[in-house]
Amino acid sequence: MIDMETKKIKFIAVFICFHLVALVANAQIGVVTDLQKLHAKIDSCSANLSRSRGPVIGVSAYQHGEGGSSVPGTYINAVIKAGGTPVVIPVTDNVGVISHILNEVDGLVLVGGEDVNPSFYKEQPVAELEKVDSIRDVYDLTLIKLATDRKLPILGICRGEQIINVAFGGTLYQDLPTQNSSTVQHRQTLPREVGTHNVSVVSGSELARILGPGNFMVNTFHHQAIKDLAPGFTVTAQADDGVVEGIESLKKLNILAVQWHPEGLVNGGDTVMLNIFKDLVHRATTYKKQERK
C-alpha cells in the first residue's frame, strides 16, 4: 500500500523532471569556438529533444541572389517562441519538391515580399506598381494550392495575406496612396518592433479569439492591400481608414492572415501578437494528430 507521503514525493519528482525536460528542450548552444566543447554541449541535450519540440511549420522564402532563398530571422524566431519547429521552404517551381516538403509539415507561414503580378487578378499594371518577382508569385501560389489541397493550417503575413486573397479570386489595390488615399500611413519608417497605426479586430472572429476583441497598434510596411475580398473569406481586422488588415477563411479551409507583421512585434517582446503564432502551432498540432496519423 503506497502511503500519501510516497505519492507526494513521486508527484514532485515527476513535476521536476517535466520542467527539466522543458528547459532542455529549449536548450540553445550559443557561441562556442572549441569543437570538443561544442560536441559536449550537443550531447548534453537530451536525446529525446526532437520529441519535445512542437509541430513542423513550413516557412516560405524570398528569392535571394543567384537562385537562393532567404527569410528574415524574425519569422523563424516567432515560430520557435510559439513552440513550433520551422523549416524554410526553398523558392522553386519544382512542384514535386514543394509537394514532398508539404507532405512532411504540419502548418505553413507565407511571409512578406514583393508586389503580386496584377495579371493574377486580371488587371493591367499601374505606374506605381513596384517590384514583381514572377517566380516568387508562382512559388507562393503553388504552396497555397498544394497546402489547401492537404487542408494544412496556413498563416499569411503582409504579402502572404495579399496573395492568399488573389489565390482565391480576390483583387488588390496596386497602390494605396494613389488608389485609396487616406491619412493613415501604411508604410512606417520606425523599426518593425513598433506599432504605428490602429487596427480594429472584428468581434466573433478567430482573430478576436486569439488576440482578444478591440483595438491594437500594429506595425506596417505595405503600399498594396486587399480591394475585393475573395469568396469564402471574411474580414477580421481593419485600419481606421477601412483598409483590410486581417482575413480568415470560412468553414472548410484553415487559413488566417494579417496585413501587419506580428513577428516584428514579437521580436520586440509583444506577447499578445505571439498568440497569432501560438494559434498556428495549435492548429498544426491538431492537423498532425488528425490528418497525419
Ligand SMILES: N[C@@H](CCC(=O)NCCCC(=O)O)C(=O)O
Ligand atoms: N509588396 C506588398 C507586400 C509588402 C510586404 O510584404 N512587406 C514586408 C516586407 C518585409 C518582410 O517580409 O518582412 C506591398 O507593398 O503591399
